[in-house]
Amino acid sequence: MSGLISAFPAPAPQWWSKDTVAVVTGANKGIGFEIVRQLAKEGITVVLTARDATRGAEAIESLKKQGFQNVNFHTLDVGSQESIDALAEWLRTTYGGIDILINNAGILDDPNGVNLEIAKSVLATNYFAVKNVTKTLLPLLRDDTPGGARVIVVASRLGQLKGLPNKDYVTTLTDREHITEDFVDSFVNKYLVDVANGNHNKGDWPDLTKLGWEAPVETYAVSKIAVIAYVSALHNTLVARHEGEKKINVFSSCPGHVRTDLAPNGIKTVEEGADTPVWLALHSPKEGLGKLYGERTILDF
Numbered sequence: 001m002s003g004l005i006s007a008f009p010a011p012a013p014q015w016w017s018k019d020t021v022a023v024v025t026g027a028n029k030g031i032g033f034e035i036v037r038q039l040a041k042e043g044i045t046v047v048l049t050a051r052d053a054t055r056g057a058e059a060i061e062s063l064k065k066q067g068f069q070n071v072n073f074h075t076l077d078v079g080s081q082e083s084i085d086a087l088a089e090w091l092r093t094t095y096g097g098i099d100i101l102i103n104n105a106g107i108l109d110d111p112n113g114v115n116l117e118i119a120k121s122v123l124a125t126n127y128f129a130v131k132n133v134t135k136t137l138l139p140l141l142r143d144d145t146p147g148g149a150r151v152i153v154v155a156s157r158l159g160q161l162k163g164l165p166n167k168d169y170v171t172t173l174t175d176r177e178h179i180t181e182d183f184v185d186s187f188v189n190k191y192l193v194d195v196a197n198g199n200h201n202k203g204d205w206p207d208l209t210k211l212g213w214e215a216p217v218e219t220y221a222v223s224k225i226a227v228i229a230y231v232s233a234l235h236n237t238l239v240a241r242h243e244g245e246k247k248i249n250v251f252s253s254c255p256g257h258v259r260t261d262l263a264p265n266g267i268k269t270v271e272e273g274a275d276t277p278v279w280l281a282l283h284s285p286k287e288g289l290g291k292l293y294g295e296r297t298i299l300d301f
């Protein structure tokens with residue numbers, strides 16, 4: 001597997017230009033907005049997407065006022081396949097293809113605790129939507145992006161396996177070379193069954209209060225464990241395809257505890273939080289394919 005990857009030529013130090021196209025989800029505010037700004041600063045053409053057209057237009061307006069003309073907007077509700085398809089068609093007709101996809105949109109658990117409706121909604125946005133957006137846009141990723149096209153998922157350290165008590169799941173999820181999307185789906189669906197039956201708090205699922213977290217983030221942690229595992233599974237699928245001509249580099253990334261509407265007590269700035277996803281998109285380190293990064297360093301799963 002690694003032999004196949006290392007056969008790819010190293011990318012040139014600055015391979016990108018105004019013809020490079022990046023798409024960022026959930027980018028009207030927070031870390032996503034800052035990822036757009038940092039990529040635009042590099043001279044890349046960036047498509048800022050947001051589910052709300054007004055909030056998206058305001059975000060674009062703010063970037064244009066800062067001097068960035070190389071930004072464009074399209075609506076995207078990551079939870080709607082119709083919306084994802086409309087974006088894909090627009091990208092195809094407007095740019096022909098894309099070089100970088102950054103799956104950033106995400107939501108947190110309800111502060112009042114876990115219930116089935118909220119759990120479904122968090123997993124729909126943070127896990128299933130990442131898969132649907134990626135699967136739909138994968139054919140648009142260009143064959144000739146120097147060093148390979150890139151897919152980055154903004155995940156979280158809360159998705160590291162040290163927060164997962166069920167040792168059987170930990171064993172299977174640690175075996176990254178053999179992990180599959182079907183297994184990750186079954187993991188997520190079992191959690192939803194346990195929530196539906198009231199069995200989610202019987203010791204199998206993350207209880208991050210034991211790791212010092214005060215906020216109820218159980219479903220969020222499951223969603224991030226799943227999406228980090230999905231990145232490894234997708235990497236395995238892409239390598240197994242033996243599509244040597246179409247190189248797609250996938251990574252997950254934790255931005256750190258960043259002060260945004262999602263985490264008002266965060267300690268990092270959005271500039272700091274956007275740094276690693278942007279660095280991965282630009283530099284795509286080949287030793288980290290399918291892996292989780294934080295502060296430009298590979299983290300344990």
Ligand SMILES: NC(=O)c1ccc[n+]([C@@H]2O[C@H](COP(=O)([O-])OP(=O)(O)OC[C@H]3O[C@@H](n4cnc5c(N)ncnc54)[C@H](OP(=O)(O)O)[C@@H]3O)[C@@H](O)[C@H]2O)c1
Nearest residue numbers: 026030031051077078104105106156257258260261262263
């Ligand atoms: N902040 C942190 O400390 C931290 C730590 C680890 C990981 N993360 C991850 O970083 C990412 C960005 O979070 P953030 O802190 O920047 O939060 P944020 O400021 O709340 O931004 C979240 C973004 O996601 C968008 N979004 C939510 N549901 C969507 C949907 N169905 N379709 C399209 N967009 C949707 C929001 O749009 P609306 O404005 O329309 O709601 C917003 O633009 C998330 O994946 C989060 O899990 C954050």
